[in-house]
Amino acid sequence: MELPDRSSAEDVTDGLKIVSYAVNSNGEYELTQDFVWQPVGVVNHQAWEEIAKKISISRNKVTAGRVSCLHYYMTANQMDIGLVAQYTRQPRWKVCLHLIPFVFARVSADTLRKYADMYRVSLADLRNGRLLAPIYNNE
């Protein structure tokens, strides 16, 4: 079978060698480390492009002052309101309110710390609305 071209297939696993099942010349199955099937890279790339698109929309909204920086952190870390609420153990409506800049500026330090701990940023970053990289980009 002819496969789509090779671009972006390697960065799916960051050079990590994964194994998959393939039939050898005797018709027997074995685990091989040799290859990442190309379409995997294509669809993975597509998923990340969609995330990147959402992040840039959110970034624009934050700079325009329409949402708080919490919205950026939520989007950048692929979360939705329900997930943020679960992680910070708050009701969803509170998280919804915190997405409004006016409300977010008045949030208590304790609540802010919950967000800061989750996204591994400092309280000052959140207060000043600094938009730092998501968790998976830091390491």
Add this chain to the structure above:
Amino acid sequence: MLDFPHTQSAHCESGVAANLLTHQGLTISEAMAFGLGGGLFFGYFPFIRINGLPLVTYRAAAGNILRQIASIDGVSMVEKKFRNQDEAMAELDQALAASIPVGLQTGVFWLPYFPKALRFHFNAHNLVVYGKEGNEYLISDPVFPTPVRCPATDLARARFASGALAPKGKMYYLTRVPAELKLKPHIVQGIRFVCKMMLASPFPLIGVKGIRFLAKRLGKWPQRLGPEQADLHLGHVVRMQEEIGTGGGGFRFMYAAFLQESAAAMQEPRLQECAASLTAAGDTWREFAAMAARLCKKRGRPEDSYPAMVACLNRCAAMEEKVFTELRQWTRQQP
């Protein structure tokens, strides 16, 4: 420190099961663990959403393989869930101090050693912790070629990830395994389980019916969702089918490997034939995925289209129906 036999495998849950059993002195391959655990499945659940996209699954629910293996005569497994994070980590340390390798369910997003491109909010990843050095845990993650390390704070977070399939700190370890395993009855039982799921479910979203249902829906995506969303949905289906942890072809190749191994263990040429047919089905799945990927990349060939993919999926359904009907007949002839 514990000497843990780390073997790289294609799927996390069957890999963990195989590694844990091997550690206890019962050497077993990953494909065999996958088959005994009845890991193969198909389900399309549009009412469950992952990142706003419908859930498509090619394998049994998370935890199914381990549960099936734990139910084998002579195997005992301890399984615990926790409410409290500190308690969960203390319990893990205790088990490690007693040199028991412990299996954990974790969320991939919080594991720092994972490749960046795979860090989605997916909460049903299994791994084995076999030691602790200072503030770092030594982890045998079955999809990695070598053992890895993970800081305690990150592991604690990963164990208490929230969202769909939340692990709630789930940990498990084997306390007893039989000296040797009579494979034959368990193979038959495992195959019977999968046949039932694939052919005899009354629910139309499961098994062969589910594949046909997906095909029908997929054909309507471009009209219903618009071209852009349709491509996103399509990419999601392919990711569930081919991404890391599937062994390729939506687990079909792994299951074919299990059938092949069983055929050799039981001197049963019919299983060998079924393995070959299932491989063909897996290849058809890949044909579908390749076509889908070309469309997602906007590099479709003239023959690539949604109707062509529908036809391809229907072909997969027909092939799998044939394989599993044959397997079901075979299991009925077994004692």
